[in-house]
Amino acid sequence: MQVFFNLITGMKVMKFGGTSVGNPDRIKALIPLIDDDERKIVVLSAMSGTTNSLVEITDLLYAGNINEASLKNDELRSKYHQVVEELFATDTFRKEGHELIDSHFEYIRNFTLRVFTKLQEKAILAQGELISTSLFHLLLQERNIKSILLPALCFMRIDKDGEPDSFYIKENIKRELKNHTSENIIITQGFICRNAYGEIDNLKRGGSDFTASLIGAAVKASEIQIWTDINGFHNNDPRFVENTKVIRELSFDEAAELAYFGAKILHPSSVNPARESNIPVRLKNTMEPEDAGTLITSGSILQDYKAVAAKDGISVLRIRSDRMLMAYGFLRKVFEIFEAYRTPIDMITTSEVAVSITIDNSQFINQIAKDLKELGTVEIEENQTIVCVVGDFRTERTGSAPEIFEALNTIPLKMISYGGSPNSLSLLIDTTNKIEALRLLSKHLFN
Ligand code: ADP
Ligand code: ASP
Ligand code: MG
Numbered sequence: 001m002q003v004f005f006n007l008i009t010g011m012k013v014m015k016f017g018g019t020s021v022g023n024p025d026r027i028k029a030l031i032p033l034i035d036d037d038e039r040k041i042v043v044l045s046a047m048s049g050t051t052n053s054l055v056e057i058t059d060l061l062y063a064g065n066i067n068e069a070s071l072k073n074d075e076l077r078s079k080y081h082q083v084v085e086e087l088f089a090t091d092t093f094r095k096e097g098h099e100l101i102d103s104h105f106e107y108i109r110n111f112t113l114r115v116f117t118k119l120q121e122k123a124i125l126a127q128g129e130l131i132s133t134s135l136f137h138l139l140l141q142e143r144n145i146k147s148i149l150l151p152a153l154c155f156m157r158i159d160k161d162g163e164p165d166s167f168y169i170k171e172n173i174k175r176e177l178k179n180h181t182s183e184n185i186i187i188t189q190g191f192i193c194r195n196a197y198g199e200i201d202n203l204k205r206g207g208s209d210f211t212a213s214l215i216g217a218a219v220k221a222s223e224i225q226i227w228t229d230i231n232g233f234h235n236n237d238p239r240f241v242e243n244t245k246v247i248r249e250l251s252f253d254e255a256a257e258l259a260y261f262g263a264k265i266l267h268p269s270s271v272n273p274a275r276e277s278n279i280p281v282r283l284k285n286t287m288e289p290e291d292a293g294t295l296i297t298s299g300s301i302l303q304d305y306k307a308v309a310a311k312d313g314i315s316v317l318r319i320r321s322d323r324m325l326m327a328y329g330f331l332r333k334v335f336e337i338f339e340a341y342r343t344p345i346d347m348i349t350t351s352e353v354a355v356s357i358t359i360d361n362s363q364f365i366n367q368i369a370k371d372l373k374e375l376g377t378v379e380i381e382e383n384q385t386i387v388c389v390v391g392d393f394r395t396e397r398t399g400s401a402p403e404i405f406e407a408l409n410t411i412p413l414k415m416i417s418y419g420g421s422p423n424s425l426s427l428l429i430d431t432t433n434k435i436e437a438l439r440l441l442s443k444h445l446f447n
Contacts (some may be wrong), residue, residue, distance in 0.1 A: 009180045009220040012040045015212035018048030019229040020286040021132050024086035027139065033345045034185055034226070035145055041215055042147075043190045044136060045208040046128025049085070050076070051191075054125050055107065061116040061124075066412040068274055070112055080131065087135060087284070093142040097135060102132050123200045126153075129189035129208070137187050147185035150176050156193035156211060158201060164210075165196075170218040175297060177219070181345055188215070188330035209270035213281070217273035224274050224281045226266065232283040232294030233258065233265060235307040236442045240435045244442065247307055248292065254307070254390045255281070257424045261388035262311030271296070304400070305391040305445040306349055310434050314346065314384040316360045316414065317369060320354040321376025330375070331355065337371045347386060347417045347426055358386065358428060384414065385431045389441065401425060406443035411437050 014034060021027050021044055033422075034042055037259045053076050060069035084097035104127050109189045110228040129152070137149040155172035180186065190208020195201040202212045209226055216224035231257065234244040250258075252275035259266035265283065274281045274296070324330045334355060338345055341364035349356050359365070365380060374380045393400050401418060404425060415428035429437055 007039060008177045010222050011219060012038060012223050012225060013212050013216040013219070013221045014227060015043040015208055016042055016045065016286065017043045017208060017226070017228045018050075018102050020227050021045060021136070024028065024083055025393055026133075026286065027087060028348065029286065030136070031140070031143065031145070033286070037184065039184045039186075041150075041186045041188060042136075043188055043208060043212045043215065044129065045131045045190045046132050049257060050128035050131070051125060051205070054108075054128055058116075058124050059120040061112065062121070066112045069377060070109065071107060073108050073112075075100060077202050080105070081134070087139055088142055090142060093138060097138060100134050100138065101131070115370065122202060125202055126189075126192040126200050129191050133187050133189050140185065140187075145185065146183050147187055148180045148183045150180070150186050150188045152189040152192050152211065153194055153200065156214070158193055158203070159193050160196045160204040160345045162195075164193075164203075164214050166214070166218070166273070169214055171213060173218050176403065197346075203267070203269075206264070206267040209267035210273075213273040216279050216281075217277040218275065221279050226281065226283050227286045228265060228283065229285065229287065230265065230290055231285045231291045231309065233263065233296075235446050236438055237263070237308075237310065239264075241438050241442045243445065243447065247294055250294060250306070251423070252281075252296060252298055253421075253423050254300060255296045255347055257388060257390050257421065258307055258309045260311075261309045261386055261424075261426065263307075263309040302392045305389060305403070305404045307390045308438060308441045308445070309388050310438060311346075311386045311388070312431050313362075314360055314386050314428065315359050315365055315380060315382045316356055316358045316384055316428060317365070317372065317397075318354060318356045318379040318381075319372050319376050320379075320420075322353060324355070326352075333375060335371065337368055340371070341368050343368060347415055347428060349415050349417065358384065358415070370392070372373055381414075383431045385429055385434045385437075386426050387429060387437055387441070388424050388426045389436070389445070390424045392422075393412045393418065393425050395419055404441070404445055407440045411440070 013364055057069050057072050080101040088094045108124050140147045155169055157168045159165045190211040191202050191387055193201050212224050232246045234246055236244045238244045254273055256271035259271055260268045278298055281296040282293055285291055343359050343361055343364055345357050347358040369378045389404055411429055411433045413427050417426040
């Protein structure tokens with residue numbers, strides 16, 4: 001019993017993202033990172049660019065553009081045959097690799113012959129992770145390194161609401177692990193899962209981080225490591241701002257807010273499972289493995305300003321009604337409309353006669369606006385961005401915010417959310433002002 005316990009819990013979970021498996025050399029470079037005596041679960045993403053290409057193929061199929069979808073499919077297939085040529089050292093394994101690639105791309109090609117539905121779209125999107133993990137497993141076999149490939153579709157599951165089914169995941173991964181106690185390296189796919197009806201589905205773009213965290217929680221891992229192409233969490237988005245710096249320690253709450261409000265390095269939901277099970281998350285760079293990276297735990301050192309993140313694709317709905325004045329129950333009616341369309345609210349500000357609400361999923365925005373018009377006048381503004389500053393915003397402190405407003409005094413601020421969280425302050429701005437706002441915040445808060 002004790003033996004099983006140690007073979008199933010207390011392992012490390014190591015997730016390698018798209019760039020970490022982005023070309024044959026990068027894939028080979030993973031071996032020294034995982035080949036030691038410790039038992040571990042290795043979660044792999046698709047090679048970078050693959051999921052984007054698969055999305056293009058499914059978009060073409062939805063549009064009925066079968067010829068172009070087939071061309072794209074062939075293009076990706078030849079790219080993978082080239083990967084196989086460079087990845088393996090022996091003809092035997094090259095042959096196996098080529099056969100594997102052919103079987104996946106034949107599978108995708110078959111979908112061009114039928115009516116195309118959501119079900120088939122999800123099955124195509126799953127191919128990237130299925131290929132990367134199979135190739136890696138094959139590479140380890142060629143190098144005589146013992147490993148097993150544990151299909152995520154055997155244990156990773158979401159429920160009817162699209163939320164992870166933690167009980168199912170835990171029970172099933174434990175059962176699978178009990179069947180494989182002699183291998184130290186357990187490889188599985190990030191991103192992909194089954195839904196409540198047993199169909200292939202996924203955890204949304206960037207979802208491999210979420211897979212790693214869900215597995216970490218299910219097996220009570222000692223640590224969840226997210227390996228990527230940068231030395232951990234930076235204090236601003238390095239794609240838009242120069243001289244950003246790595247943050248060595250973050251609390252779960254701080255990391256969750258940054259991830260939710262747009263820091264691409266982590267999937268928005270990926271902190272929750274780790275936080276609930278109190279499992280440390282470490283962000284590391286596969287290109288600089290000796291660097292300590294960022295450690296995310298329940299404790300962290302408070303700092304006035306720690307980091308800034310931005311989330312695009314936000315729409316704001318402004319509801320104005322004199323009926324709100326001194327009335328109770330008005331906000332409930334407003335919220336019920338969003339609930340009816342299963343649309344989560346991100347930010348909210350109110351006055352006596354008006355309320356502004358932001359959403360990031362505008363699928364039902366017109367229906368929501370139509371229903372809200374029963375309550376008052378409604379105005380919609382799209383192409384908005386939420387900027388989130390994470391730091392020490394405990395309400396008993398004085399002087400937490402002036403630097404932020406001073407930094408942004410040239411940017412129109414559409415909404416301000418302060419006091420909702422002790423870790424963050426959020427602002428709504430036009431997306432056209434995002435890069436300037438991020439740069440100004442870095443200049444004033446961190447340099
Ligand atoms: P992976 O393919 O490994 O999952 P991602 O591209 O999803 O990698 O995430 C890593 C990228 O996130 C970095 O290369 C960086 O450009 C971007 N990024 C955005 N915000 C941050 C941030 N605050 N800190 C670090 N990286 C960030
Ligand atoms: N391959 C998926 C994506 O590109 C999942 C991931 O990389 O985390 O979104
Ligand atoms: Mg990612």
